[in-house]
Amino acid sequence: MAQNRPKPYGIELVLDLHGCNLEHVAKDLRHFAKNNLEKFFTEICRITRMKRHGKPMWWIDDSGTPHLHGISAVQFVETSDIVCHVLPVLGAVYLNIFTCKQFRPEAVVKFCKKYWRAKSVATQKVIIRK
Helix, strand or coil: CCCCCCCCCEEEEEEEEECCCCHHHHHCHHHHHHHHHHHHHHHHHHHHCCCECCCCEEEEECCCCHHHCEEEEEEEECCEEEEEEEEHHHCEEEEEEEECCCCCHHHHHHHHHHHCCCCEEEEEEEEEEC
16 A cells, blocks of 8 residues: 655755856955846746745855855745855855745756856755655
């Protein structure tokens, strides 16, 4: 007899992008955050057909710890959120996309790699949330 398994609640895509061209970001984090993060979130929501709620919220780390110097941002969407950490010193962008809406992870990976000009995607993990 087959067990009744509950449908998954959602999906989370975890991406670690490396070799990103972020030299221009390090020069003026505030300008970059204001002008580029909203564009990134708008595009990723278009690709996944997620509805954005408000503008992204972001925080700039200027603690003086070099490997932490960067931008952390979150875009709330109707079905959950997208979190992005941009670290110019490491040439890395770390992303978590969590939603109870189905989307195609392959399309998101392709877009993110191109948008951030990443040489590699070190981690690509899809987690089914129950």
